[in-house]
Amino acid sequence: MAAVERGCRVAAVVVAGGADHTPGTPPRSSREPEKANMSTDSAPEGLSRKAYEKELRKLQEELCHLQEWVKHKGLRVIVVFEGRDGAGKGGTIRALTERVSPRVFRVVALPAPSDREKSQMYIQRYIAHFPAAGEVVIFDRSWYNRAGVERVMGFTDKDRVERFLKLCPVVENFILDSGIILVKYWLEVSNEEQAKRFEKRIEDPVRQWKLSPMDLPSREKWYEYSKARDAMLAATDTKSSPWFIVRSDDKKRARLNLISHLLSRIPYQRLKRAKIKLPKRSKKYAYDDQKSLEGRNFIPERF
Numbered sequence: 001m002a003a004v005e006r007g008c009r010v011a012a013v014v015v016a017g018g019a020d021h022t023p024g025t026p027p028r029s030s031r032e033p034e035k036a037n038m039s040t041d042s043a044p045e046g047l048s049r050k051a052y053e054k055e056l057r058k059l060q061e062e063l064c065h066l067q068e069w070v071k072h073k074g075l076r077v078i079v080v081f082e083g084r085d086g087a088g089k090g091g092t093i094r095a096l097t098e099r100v101s102p103r104v105f106r107v108v109a110l111p112a113p114s115d116r117e118k119s120q121m122y123i124q125r126y127i128a129h130f131p132a133a134g135e136v137v138i139f140d141r142s143w144y145n146r147a148g149v150e151r152v153m154g155f156t157d158k159d160r161v162e163r164f165l166k167l168c169p170v171v172e173n174f175i176l177d178s179g180i181i182l183v184k185y186w187l188e189v190s191n192e193e194q195a196k197r198f199e200k201r202i203e204d205p206v207r208q209w210k211l212s213p214m215d216l217p218s219r220e221k222w223y224e225y226s227k228a229r230d231a232m233l234a235a236t237d238t239k240s241s242p243w244f245i246v247r248s249d250d251k252k253r254a255r256l257n258l259i260s261h262l263l264s265r266i267p268y269q270r271l272k273r274a275k276i277k278l279p280k281r282s283k284k285y286a287y288d289d290q291k292s293l294e295g296r297n298f299i300p301e302r303f
Contacts, residue, residue, distance in 0.1 A: 052252040059259045060099040067100045067136075069268035074133035076180045077266060080142045083187030084225060085218045086197040088248040088255075090210075092187065093140055095255040096262070106131070109140035122146065122164065123171060131180065143168070147232040149214055152224045165235035172241045182241055183265050185258060186229070187248040191222060 131137045146164045150156040237243040248254035
């Protein structure tokens with residue numbers, strides 16, 4: 001029961017607001033982010049699948065209300081997902097987007113840059129995917145590649161990294177000044193949990209596609225990535241565009257906590273929906289539309 005009660009509190013901030021839920025966060029955030037609790041001495045009990053799905057459903061309903069508000073007000077939102085390999089970014093993004101429209105919530109996961117893109121201004125290929133009115137763009141890794149994988153794996157030099165860290169807050173201020181709401185998440189997974197997840201990827205055929213050429217080298221370079229993370233946070237965790245850190249060893253709780261937090265960062269209201277009535281099928285032009293399919297190629301019904 002303790003695990004269920006704890007899970008039920010995860011979405012309380014969002015769900016308790018009811019029909020007049022109106023978070024007061026301005027697009028250009030002036031609120032101080034909550035300081036992370038760095039203690040990891042006592043891990044909470046695992047959240048049951050039933051409790052997780054119950055709370056996720058509540059949060060996903062709120063995301064649908066947020067979606068309608070984004071379209072209604074023509075909001076432009078960017079959500080950045082960063083973190084170590086195996087931190088759970090993909091699963092969290094799926095939980096966030098599985099009940100909303102892909103036309104509103106767009107996921108952008110860019111491959112390695114082409115030769116042409118390498119010759120462009122660094123952020124240029126990301127700007128091409130920025131939201132128009134009524135869109136939420138979710139970057140599954142972003143321009144922060146320069147501060148992380150590119151730095152650690154030697155894909156760029158020290159001068160470019162330092163220039164990026166210096167200019168990034170300036171560019172993000174321009175993004176905010178243009179009216180875009182920018183929310184940045186760093187998913188933090190422990191060394192032990194990352195090792196477990198990589199082992200599962202190696203052993204499980206349906207997870208092996210998740211193993212990228214960068215995954216195994218990232219295990220060897222754990223502390224290099226830690227230093228890169230620390231330098232990135234020191235330079236770009238600003239009052240106007242803060243980073244929010246999500247502990248992700250417990251995937252279920254990480255997903256619920258992140259979605260709940262995201263809903264609190266974007267001001268929205270529940271819009272009243274017009275009542276919908278399913279129309280009756282017209283019998284005009286009626287004919288046997290199943291008989292007309294006879295002789296066509298149907299797939300075998302094996303299940």
